[in-house]
Amino acid sequence: MTRRILLVAHPHRTDVQTLVGRVARRLAAAGIEAVVAAPAPHLRDLSQPVPPPQDAVAGAELIFVLGGDGTILRGADLAHGFGVPVLGVNLGHVGFLAEAEREDLGQTIERIVSRDYRVEERMALEVEASLDDETLVRSWALNEVSVEKSAAERMLEVTVEVDDRPLSTWACDGVIVATPTGSTAYAFSAGGPVVWPDVEAILLCPNSAHALFARPLVLGPKSRLAIEVLAEYEGSGVMWCDGRRHVDLPPGARIDIGRSREPVLLARMDEDPFTDRLVEKFHLSVHGWRGTHRPHLLDEDVVTP
Numbered sequence: 001m002t003r004r005i006l007l008v009a010h011p012h013r014t015d016v017q018t019l020v021g022r023v024a025r026r027l028a029a030a031g032i033e034a035v036v037a038a039p040a041p042h043l044r045d046l047s048q049p050v051p052p053p054q055d056a057v058a059g060a061e062l063i064f065v066l067g068g069d070g071t072i073l074r075g076a077d078l079a080h081g082f083g084v085p086v087l088g089v090n091l092g093h094v095g096f097l098a099e100a101e102r103e104d105l106g107q108t109i110e111r112i113v114s115r116d117y118r119v120e121e122r123m124a125l126e127v128e129a130s131l132d133d134e135t136l137v138r139s140w141a142l143n144e145v146s147v148e149k150s151a152a153e154r155m156l157e158v159t160v161e162v163d164d165r166p167l168s169t170w171a172c173d174g175v176i177v178a179t180p181t182g183s184t185a186y187a188f189s190a191g192g193p194v195v196w197p198d199v200e201a202i203l204l205c206p207n208s209a210h211a212l213f214a215r216p217l218v219l220g221p222k223s224r225l226a227i228e229v230l231a232e233y234e235g236s237g238v239m240w241c242d243g244r245r246h247v248d249l250p251p252g253a254r255i256d257i258g259r260s261r262e263p264v265l266l267a268r269m270d271e272d273p274f275t276d277r278l279v280e281k282f283h284l285s286v287h288g289w290r291g292t293h294r295p296h297l298l299d300e301d302v303v304t305p
Helices: 014-029 069-079 102-113 274-281
Strands: 003-009 032-036 062-067 086-090 118-122 125-131 134-141 144-149 156-162 165-172 174-178 202-207 217-219 225-229 237-241 245-249 254-259 264-268
Touching (some): 014 032, 069 264, 086 102
Parallel strands (some): 003 062, 062 086, 086 264
Antiparallel strands (some): 118 264, 156 165, 174 202
16 A cells, blocks of 8 residues: 655645755655645634645644644644644744754755654643634634733633633733643743643643733643633633634634543654753753753764655
8 A cells, every 4th residue: 555645745845846846856766655735824713614634634643744743733733634744844843843944944854754653642622612602713722822911001810710600800912721742832931830741731821921820831631711701891802722713703702622532643753852852942051951962963974765
């Protein structure tokens, strides 16, 4: 049976499109069918119907992403519901979700050809927005679900509930509910803690809340959260999933969030601990460390396609 890999790339960078063609030829030479995903809009309105994913996703062995974290999140979006692992090569800036850098591309292809990778489960969130017990939309997120103000001149007024009990009412710019994977993304910018990806937890981070108690909270993986936009709030909010999919929230809307029953599968080749990734991506100073030296993968010779 022919192996098939779905290639997902940044749609507006000509250098990346050229690279995709070279990767496809390398895979084809190894007897692997490479299917390039059709371009998709960067942002999507959840209230609008969306055609089903390409048939190539269902039978794919892997979704191979060339781009930054936004493109990798698009790959995860395509994989959702199909149980296909995602492997990203960073062609962007930080690339926290990526497994390899551009200079590692040749080696990465060879390891894909030889199936020299493992699959790791990452916790995801499921979310339902409703109004007066009528569902507005259901969606999911790998990094975070954020409920935000839609007007720059007005604060969002919300009440937050945890496990069917009210926690606090905030006037704020928004509220972020994140996974450990998303703890280094939007939640980090809002002052949330970095959580190791093997920790099962849900992060609750108020964003610029005008309140005495507005600290980030780390909740258990079985906790259920709800965010209610106050009915007397003058204006509308907006809910974002992974900064890619959004829906407007009228006053009185309720957003229920919990752990998804379906994790996201990430293909991993790097055995280095998460600490090393933090140091590399955030350019942290480790001057003076007296531990055992471990050469970084980027110091090794790589093969370009």
